[in-house]
Amino acid sequence: MQPAEADFRYLGMRDDDLLLALGRQLIAGSLGAKGASDDETRQAGARWFDAYVQQLRPKLCGNAELRSLLGREAQDRNALFCLIFDLIFTPHLGVPAGALASRILSLGVSKICPDWK
Amino acid sequence: MSQEHEIDLVLATAGGPVDWSEIPASFPVSEARSLEDAFNRMAEDLAPSLGADQIVVRFCQSTGIGARLHPCAPGRYVITLPIGLFVRMYAVGRRLWAYRDRERKGINPKTILQFATSPADDYDPDALIVPDRVRSIFGEYKTDREFWPQLVEFDAGNEHAEKTDFNVSILVNQALVLVYAHELGHLALGHVAFAKEVLAVTSPDPLAEVKRLVRKGLELEADYFAGPQLAGLCYLDIERNGRLDSSDDWAADFFRIGFSLVMLFGAFDPRKRSLGVYDREFYAHPIVRHQAVRHSISAFFSQVGALQELWRKSSVMGWIEAEQCIAWFTLLECMDGASAESLIPIHALVHGGEASSPYISAKLRHGQALFEATQRVRQRFVDGRFSLGDLEEFVPLLESSV
Numbered sequence: 001m002q003p004a005e006a007d008f009r010y011l012g013m014r015d016d017d018l019l020l021a022l023g024r025q026l027i028a029g030s031l032g033a034k035g036a037s038d039d040e041t042r043q044a045g046a047r048w049f050d051a052y053v054q055q056l057r058p059k060l061c062g063n064a065e066l067r068s069l070l071g072r073e074a075q076d077r078n079a080l081f082c083l084i085f086d087l088i089f090t091p092h093l094g095v096p097a098g099a100l101a102s103r104i105l106s107l108g109v110s111k112i113c114p115d116w117k
Numbered sequence: 118m119s120q121e122h123e124i125d126l127v128l129a130t131a132g133g134p135v136d137w138s139e140i141p142a143s144f145p146v147s148e149a150r151s152l153e154d155a156f157n158r159m160a161e162d163l164a165p166s167l168g169a170d171q172i173v174v175r176f177c178q179s180t181g182i183g184a185r186l187h188p189c190a191p192g193r194y195v196i197t198l199p200i201g202l203f204v205r206m207y208a209v210g211r212r213l214w215a216y217r218d219r220e221r222k223g224i225n226p227k228t229i230l231q232f233a234t235s236p237a238d239d240y241d242p243d244a245l246i247v248p249d250r251v252r253s254i255f256g257e258y259k260t261d262r263e264f265w266p267q268l269v270e271f272d273a274g275n276e277h278a279e280k281t282d283f284n285v286s287i288l289v290n291q292a293l294v295l296v297y298a299h300e301l302g303h304l305a306l307g308h309v310a311f312a313k314e315v316l317a318v319t320s321p322d323p324l325a326e327v328k329r330l331v332r333k334g335l336e337l338e339a340d341y342f343a344g345p346q347l348a349g350l351c352y353l354d355i356e357r358n359g360r361l362d363s364s365d366d367w368a369a370d371f372f373r374i375g376f377s378l379v380m381l382f383g384a385f386d387p388r389k390r391s392l393g394v395y396d397r398e399f400y401a402h403p404i405v406r407h408q409a410v411r412h413s414i415s416a417f418f419s420q421v422g423a424l425q426e427l428w429r430k431s432s433v434m435g436w437i438e439a440e441q442c443i444a445w446f447t448l449l450e451c452m453d454g455a456s457a458e459s460l461i462p463i464h465a466l467v468h469g470g471e472a473s474s475p476y477i478s479a480k481l482r483h484g485q486a487l488f489e490a491t492q493r494v495r496q497r498f499v500d501g502r503f504s505l506g507d508l509e510e511f512v513p514l515l516e517s518s519v
Contacts, residue, residue, distance in 0.1 A: 026130055031303040031312065031335070032185040033296045034385050035400050039259050040181050044130050051129030055122065 001089040003082060007098030011081055015106060019045035021099040029094060048095070049103060053112055059087055060104070061113035070109060070116055081105055120190045124173060127187045131197035132179030140200065141269050143277065148286060149176055149203050156297050160196070167304050169194055174297065176200045180264040181257065182384060186300040188309050196300045198293065201264070206292050208268060209254045210285035210380060211275040216442035230444040245388045248451045255387035287370075288377040294350055295343050295381065295410065302342030307499045308335045315498065315505075327511045332399045334491025334511075340406050341488060344413030347374065352421060367424060368431040374414070375435025379466055382407040383443065392480045404466050404477060405484035412485075440466070487514055 010018060020038060023045030027036050036044070060066060066087070069080050085101040093100070110116055128134060137146050153176055160172035170192035180201035187195045220226045247256040253268035275281075303309060312335065316328045351370050360366040382403040395402040401409075411432065419425040490510050497503040 027185075030185045030187040031300070031308060031339070032183050033299045033339075034183040035398060036181075036183055037257055039257050040183060043132075043179070043181075043259075047132060048126065048130040051126050051133075055126075 001086050001097075003085045003098055003101070007085065007096070007101075008078075008081070010096065010098040010102040011077070011105075013099070013102060015103070016042060018099050018103045018106070019049070021045070022049060022095045022103070025095045025099075045095075049100070052100075053104070056088060056104075057112060060084070060109060061115065063087060066109060067113075067116055077105070080109075084109075120193060123189045124193070124195055127189055127195045128175055128177060128197065131175075131185065131187075131195075132177035132199060135176045135178045135200045139265075140204070141265065141272070143269070143272050144204050144207055145282075145286070148289075149200065152203075152290065152293055153198075156196070156198075160301070163301070163305075167301075168192070169304065172196065172301075172304070174198070176203065178261070180261045184296045184300055186303045186309070188313075194304060194309075196297065198297065202296065203289065203293065204268060205254050205384065206289045206380060207285060208272045208275065209384070210288045210377075211272070211277070211281055213380065213439065213442040213446060214281050214285055214288070214376075215276050215278075216445050217438060219441075219445065222445075224445060230441065230448060247387055248453060250453065251451055255384060284373065287373050288380060291347060291351075291374055291377040292381040294347050295378075298343035298346035299339045301346070302339035303335070306335075306338055306342060306495060308339065308495070311335070311495055311498050315503070315508075324505070324508060326515055327508050329397070329399065330487065330511050330515050331491060331494070331508065333401055334487045335495070336400050337406065337409050337484060337488045338491050338495065340409045341413040344410040345417040348414045348417040348421075361422070364427060367427055371428050371431035372435035372438070375432030376439040377435075378407055378410060378432075379436055379439035379443070382410075382466060383439075392476065401484050401487075402480065405480055407466055408481050409484060409488060436466075483514065483517060487511075490514060 010021065013021070019042040023036075023041035023043070026044050026048055027041055063083075066080075066083055069076050069083070072080075081101055084104050085097055088100055088104070089097045104112065135149075137150070140146050140149075153174060156174040160174050164170065164172050172194045174196045175198070177197045177199055179197075179199035181199045182202040182205060184196065184198045184202065187197065189195050216222070249267075251271065252258075253264055253271050258264045312332065316332055316335075318325045318328055322328070351374065355361055355363075355366055355370065358366075385403045385406075390402075392402045392404065395405075400406070414432070415425055415428055418428045494503065494507050494510060497507055
């Protein structure tokens with residue numbers, strides 16, 4: 001699955017805004033007794049990301065093409081983004097796939113797959 | 118993804134499982150765990166009648182106060198309750214309840230104190246500060262690290278008397294039952310499917326504003342659902358103890374409910390934002406929500422035991438007493454750093470004086486009309502008779518809310 005044009009806008013976002021985008025979507029899918037502040041929304045996004053990345057790790061770290069691009073994040077940023085997007089995309093992801101792919105990219109794939117070093 | 122993984126992911130998003138061994142010793146962990154067990158038993162009993170295969174209720178390691186109902190896999194739901202809600206209610210409950218004994222604190226018990234901002238004022242809520250001393254009760258945290266030491270410091274200033282904790286335990290239980298029942302209400306009333314199928318906003322969406330208003334109506338409906346659940350548990354408790362004929366026992370329970378409702382809804386908006394600010398939000402102002410819960414409890418007791426009048430009198434006394442305790446607490450403990458530019462907003466549901474009352478009344482009437490319209494339209498959805506045109510019923514309410 002290739003990212004749409006709208007997904008690329010996440011590439012330039014700061015980490016705080018990516019977490020907000022993730023958290024907003026997660027919170028929108030639930031009903032609560034009280035509105036969530038931006039900080040609470042970011043926290044939800046960060047916690048979800050940390051937990052979900054554990055589940056994604058085998059898929060990301062087992063991908064040879066991704067590994068071959070390691071260390072070339074600066075040159076091949078868009079190609080990496082597209083590849084990560086394709087790997088993580090599922091129809092019922094529950095968050096914007098572009099935001100998730102962008103955060104994985106900005107966090108650094110090598111941090112998620114430390115054995116690659 | 119397996120169903121267990123989905124539930125784990127939801128719990129992780131809400132803060133992860135509580136590390137009970139890390140909760141400061143001055144808070145009764147066993148009580149929180151018993152409450153969680155009781156909520157899970159209730160959820161298990163209710164699940165079939167709500168069309169759910171499983172409802173899991175968990176306290177989470179979050180220091181906030183926002184509980185949530187998360188649809189998980191089809192037919193499976195998770196209700197998350199932040200442990201922050203439990204400990205904050207305990208700490209502030211202990212502090213406020215001790216202010217009932219004002220004479221011993223050297224305060225003339227006849228002195229009435231009232232803090233109020235006008236609900237019509239369009240002030241900048243960021244100019245209102247939550248003082249550091251009470252940040253662990255009314256403030257927010259970017260990370261949890263700072264929260265626990267500040268809470269422990271605040272709670273160290275409380276009198277840890279057995280008599281106080283007996284009452285505070287009841288207050289906290291009442292507040293949490295209400296929050297839990299609110300979440301369960303979303304499920305019982307069919308809000309999950311309604312929100313997903315009707316209220317999802319497309320872009321651009323000419324109905325976006327109406328949908329936002331209906332979403333607010335769902336929250337009011339969940340509040341209205343929660344009140345009688347709390348009242349029913351109170352009734353069962355008194356019945357179990359053979360005290361149904363004791364008006365003193367009823368009055369004491371009603372007083373405490375009146376008090377705990379103020380504690381809970383007061384904590385929802387410590388910056389005391391004006392009623393108008395809520396026009397464009399998913400939640401009604403705490404004043405309106407408080408009234409919805411009080412109204413639903415009153416309706417319950419008009420049918421069960423003919424206790425409506427006693428409820429009204431005793432719960433209003435609890436309400437006023439809670440406001441007094443908060444006012445004295447604000448004056449004596451929270452005024453450091455106050456200035457014309459940085460006001461201290463720690464009062465509860467008192468907004469303005471006589472001049473404000475028509476404005477508040479109008480908002481309460483609007484809240485009631487929104488609740489009733491939501492109830493009608495949502496029921497049509499549940500009965501399979503809903504069409505998008507039904508949302509037009511909300512258009513006049515949209516115009517009158519802004």
